[in-house]
Amino acid sequence: MRPARALIDLDALRHNYRLARARHGARMLAVIKANAYGHGAVQCARALEDEADAFAVAFIDEAMVLREAGILRPILLLEGPFSTEEVQRAAAFDLWPVVHHAGQLAMFDAADLPQPIDVWLKLNTGMNRAGFEPEDVRAAWLRLRDSGNVGEITLMTHLARADEPQVITTDEQVATFDAAIAGLEGPRSLSNSPATLGWPSTHADWGRAGILLYGADPMPDEASGLRAVMTLESEVISVREVPAGTPVGYGARFVTSRPTRLGLVAMGYADGYPRSTRDGTPVAVDGMPARLAGRVSMDLLTVDLTDVPGAGPGSRVELWGPQVPVNRVAQAAGTIAYEVLCNVKRARFEYRG
Incomplete structure (x- = not known):
């Protein structure tokens, strides 16, 4: 699945x-x-x-x-x-x-x-x-x-x-x-x-x-004590090791500045993760900070795993949720959390609590 x-x-x-x-x-x-x-x-x-x-x-x-x-x-x-x-x-x-x-x-x-x-x-x-x-x-x-x-x-x-x-x-x-x-x-x-x-x-x-x-704090200090309701997540499905100077993704927007471990993640803009999101946008991989690397595709995106050496295929990737506030992703995409949350589709919904 x-x-x-x-x-x-x-x-x-x-x-x-x-x-x-x-x-x-x-x-x-x-x-x-x-x-x-x-x-x-x-x-x-x-x-x-x-x-x-x-x-x-x-x-x-x-x-x-x-x-x-x-x-x-x-x-x-x-x-x-x-x-x-x-x-x-x-x-x-x-x-x-x-x-x-x-x-x-x-x-x-x-x-x-x-x-x-x-x-x-x-x-x-x-x-x-x-x-x-x-x-x-x-x-x-x-x-x-x-x-x-x-x-x-x-x-x-x-x-x-x-x-x-x-x-x-x-x-x-x-x-x-x-x-x-x-x-x-x-x-x-x-x-x-x-x-x-x-x-x-x-x-x-x-x-x-x-x-x-829904836990997206509308105030600029984000200190209201709200809890994230949606966690958008997926997994690393493959890993590629590349040298410095390697372009990644459509348009070669991202070019590695060091030897890099790239994780391919089963998530794209057809699932609701914004295509316009910038390189360096935070994600969490197995609970550790990581970042987006390269333009988001329809079904896939790529993250930099270099600083998460234990990560590999099967590693959990939080795109937003308790560790990665949806407001930060929305800002990196040039929009607001309202639009980002409303656009989630195709991903499987699971309800808890």
């Missing part, structure tokens, strides 16, 4: 959720959109169902996968409904739609629901991606209330730069939010993952834990 696999530590997932909820001090959504950021939405939801206050996904098809798997907790639809029919499906399956533009207000006006459902009303406070402008939120809140189809209205916004602790944008967004919703009834939700960890001023009735659930 090809040794490329993604080990998913569900105990670590629960640890990270508990940490987030304790840090935030109030109810916490577990965000499991995009197949739980590549970790397996159904498996992660089952692991958290006894602990999570509610879940969040992007759209209704993701929610229905969870409902069909027997997940009963409330589920927030972050993109909201795309039609009046979806409003009615949300009512039937205990889903909480986000409402963030005028077209969705019209869907609630037109819906024929057996009883009101809870919604989340989103404000644009500076992200400039989705949400009502501050001067329009009161009218939107009144229209939802008067539709007869809406029960509790949670007021929410999304923070654009909470992962930058020295930047004042988050404080400005909080001030804009507070001013816009003054006098409106309903719970509040501002905190995403970095705000949960680093901005107590954003902590309100609901937090929304996303990337932190």
Whole structure:
């Protein structure tokens, strides 16, 4: 059996959720959109169902996968409904739609629901991606209330730069939010993952834990106590010894500077390890530090084993996980951990805990 696999530590997932909820001090959504950021939405939801206050996904098809798997907790639809029919499906399956533009207000006006459902009303406070402008939120809140189809209205916004602790944008967004919703009834939700960890001023009735659930620390000091949930690993399948000056891989991007032992690893960009990752990116071989050497291929990559003399065929290679933070790999690939984790495929998934 090809040794490329993604080990998913569900105990670590629960640890990270508990940490987030304790840090935030109030109810916490577990965000499991995009197949739980590549970790397996159904498996992660089952692991958290006894602990999570509610879940969040992007759209209704993701929610229905969870409902069909027997997940009963409330589920927030972050993109909201795309039609009046979806409003009615949300009512039937205990889903909480986000409402963030005028077209969705019209869907609630037109819906024929057996009883009101809870919604989340989103404000644009500076992200400039989705949400009502501050001067329009009161009218939107009144229209939802008067539709007869809406029960509790949670007021929410999304923070654009909470992962930058020295930047004042988050404080400005909080001030804009507070001013816009003054006098409106309903719970509040501002905190995403970095705000949960680093901005107590954003902590309100609901937090929304996303990337932190999976152990990729969104704060620059990476000192939050999160545990890696996914370990992407494989094995060395062959070893080649080459002299100094030997080019390795497509395009001869890497050239050895010394006599080198090269380990060929069964892992490539078709498995989700980024092709753009630079030479020298850390890996761990049998628990010892090593590095990527040469351009990543579709099915294979090469690591420098010179400083791990005991390594050879069958040696375990951690591409990211507890020893090699996924943030470091993402940085070396010129991207972010969110994208790297979401792109894992073809590797065999194994769940523990």
